[in-house]
C-alpha cells in the first residue's frame with residue numbers, strides 16, 4: 118500500500134487505516150478483527166488492504182459482539198494485542214457484560230497479574246436518516262466504568278495518534294470514532310504526540326473556555342470562529358480522551374476565563390459534560406462565574422432529519438450557550 | 447389459473463416496484479439516509495403472511511419493507527415513513543430501518559441483528575397466557591443465528607413451552623461476507639439442539655413459503671414450542687442502498703437472477719392476466735408515491751414527545 122507523505126492531507130478513515138497498518142507492522146502480536154473487517158476490507162474501509170498485507174492476522178468474525186469482545190479479552194490476557202472493531206457503538210450494548218464485568222475488572226482483581234491490553238474500535242453519532250439504534254453517542258457509559266480507557270478523536274491526526282496510543286496502552290481502550298467525520302481530511306504526522314489523556318488546545322482565547330470532543334468539534338470551531346469576528350475570543354479545547362481526561366489543561370483555562378461551556382453530541386442528561394463541569398466547579402469554586410452544557414436533548418434520536426435537528430447540538434445552540442455565559446444575548 | 451397465484455404475483459410485485467422506486471429516492475435525495483431492500487426475497491413475507499392470521503404479530507429486521515407491506519400497511523403511509531414524513535406509522539421517527547404499525551400487527555423492524563427474538567418470545571408469552579389464539583412470528587437473517595439473543599430465546603421458548611415462529615431468511619450473505627463463512631451449522635441443525643421443529647423451504651416460492659408457514663403455525667400450536675422455518679433465498683441487490691457489491695463473484699448476480707421469485711411467479715400466470723396485473727400495480731405504486739410526497743414534514747415541536755408516558 119502506498120503511504121501518504123506528511124504533507125498530504127488524508128481522510129479520517131484513511132488515518133485509522135494507516136494507524137492499524139503501522140501497528141500491525143510494528144508489533145506482530147497485534148491482530149485486527151470484526152464483522153466484514155478482513156476480506157471485505159471493513160464496513161467503512163478502516164482495514165482496507167490489511168488482510169492482503171497481513172494475512173490471517175486480520176480476519177472476519179460472525180455477528181457475535183459478545184464473543185468478539187470476549188475473544189479480544191482472552192487473547193490480550195494471553196499476550197496478543199487485539200484490535201476489535203464493533204461496527205456501530207449501538208452494538209456494544211449487546212456485549213455489555215464482556216466490556217463492563219469482564220474486560221474492565223481484569224487488571225484490578227488480579228492485582229495486575231492479568232491484564233487486558235486490547236482496543237475496541239467503534240464509531241458513533243447521528244447522520245441524517247439514521248435510526249434510533251444507529252445514532253447514539255455512548256462514550257459516557259464507558260467513562261463511568263473504572264478500568265476502561267476512553268477516547269473520542271475528531272481529526273485525522275487524532276484518529277491516527279489516539280489509535281496508536283491505544284494499541285500501545287497496557288489498559289483496555291475504547292476508541293469512539295465519528296462516522297460523520299470519516300470523510301473529513303487533514304494532515305497526519307506519524308510521529309505526533311500519542312500520549313493518552315492529553316487534550317488539544319485548538320484555539321486560544323480569554324472570553325470563555327469551550328470544551329468538546331468527537332463529532333461536535335467542527336460545530337464548536339464554526340461557533341468560536343464566528344464569535345471571534347464579533348470580538349469574543351474563546352479558548353477551544355478538544356479533550357480527545359475522556360478517560361483519563363486532561364483536567365490540568367481545562368482547569369488552567371477555566372481559571373483564566375472564569376466561564377465554561379462543554380459540548381458533546383451525547384445526550385446532555387448525565388453526559389460526560391456534567392463530569393467536566395462539576396470537576397471544574399469543585400476546583401475553582403467561585404472563580405467559575407458561569408457554565409453551560411450543550412448536548413442532545415433527552416430523547417431517542419428519530420430518523421427524520423427534521424426531527425433530529427430539533428434535538429442535536431448545532432452551531433446555533435453552541436453559540437447561544439457561549440453568549441449566555443458571557444451574559445450577552 | 448388460480449386467484450392465489452395472481453395475488454402472490456401482485457403482492458410481490460408491489461413490494462418490488464416500491465423498493466425499486468425507494469432506491470431511486472435514496473439516490474436522488476427524496477429519501478435521506480439509506481435503505482436495506484428485500485429484492486429477491488419478496489416471496490417470503492408474501493407467502494408467510496398468507497398463512498399467518500392477519501392479527502398474528504410480526505417482528506422483522508431492517509430488511510423489513512416486504513413484511514410491513516405484506517401485513518397490510520398502506521403503501522402511501524409506508525412510503526411516507528421511509529421519506530421521513532409525518533406518516534401515520536411513526537411520524538418519521540422510524541424511517542426505512544425501524545418502522546412499525548401495530549394497527550396492522552406489524553410490531554416493528556429492528557436494526558439490531560437478532561434484537562427481535564427476545565421480544566417475540568415475550569409477545570408469544572402474553573398471547574399464550576391470554577389465550578388469544580395468535581401466534582407471533584419473527585423474521586431474521588441467517589447471520590443473526592450467531593447472536594446470543596437468538597439462542598437464549600429459542601432455548602427459553604422451548605423449555606417454557608412458548609409457541610412462536612422464527613423465519614430465517616437465508617439469503618446467502620451477511621453484509622459483505624458469505625453466510626457459509628460465518629456459520630458452523632445450518633439453522634435447522636441448531637433448532638434441533640433446542641428440541642424445536644424446523645422446516646426448510648424454497649424461499650423463492652410464495653406458495654411453498656405459505657405452506658411451510660401453515661405447517662409451522664400448526665406445529666407451534668400442537669407442540670406449544672417455537673418452530674423454525676428456514677427459507678432459502680438469494681439477495682438480488684446490495685446489503686443496503688449504497689453497497690457497491692465489489693465482494694460478489696463475477697456472474698453471481700446473473701445466476702441468482704434466474705431464480706428471481708417474481709419472474710417465477712409471473713411465469714405461472716396467463717400472459718394477458720400477468721400483463722394486466724403488472725400495469726395495475728405500476729399505476730397503483732406511481733399513485734402511492736405521488737400521494738406520499740404530499741404528506742407533510744413532521745412538526746418540529748413533536749420531536750420531544752412520547753419519550754415517557756407523561
Ligand SMILES: Cc1ncc(C[n+]2csc(CCOP(=O)(O)OP(=O)(O)O)c2C)c(N)n1
Pocket residue numbers: 152180182204208211509557558559560586587588589590591617619620621685
Ligand atoms: C448487533 C448487531 N451487529 C451488527 C450489525 C450490523 N449489521 C447489520 S445487518 C448485518 C448483517 C446481517 O446479516 P443477516 O442476519 O444474514 O441478514 P441480512 O442482512 O442478510 O438480511 C450486520 C452485520 C447490527 N445491525 N447489529
